[in-house]
Amino acid sequence: MAAQQKVSAKGDDLVNGSDGAEELASLSKTKVYRQKKKNQEHVETSSFFQLEELQQELELQTELANNRLTELQEVTERNKSLSAELENCKMKVPTMKIPIS
Secondary structure, three states, X not given: OHHHHHXXXXXXXXXXXXXXXXXXXXXXXXXXXXXXXXXXXXXXHHHHHXXXXXXXXXXXXXXHHHHHHHHHHHHHHHHHHHHHXXXXXXXXXXXXXXXXX
């Protein structure tokens, strides 16, 4: 009976040993999972900040483009106005009398 208990105890150790290996493998998997999750969170956080930076850059570029567009529209209007004034001056030149000295 004592010999059976020793064998049984050793058998329990073997069973516990195999459970220990499974537990170790499970812990290893858990560790890997946690590391992957941590890395994914880091990537998501980095991606979020990169997205925020890109949105801010886009807003800045949009504002600069709108300012430039407004400036170009003003210059175009001024150019049209000056062209019209030039045409009026061209029509007046032939009718002007220029004194010859």
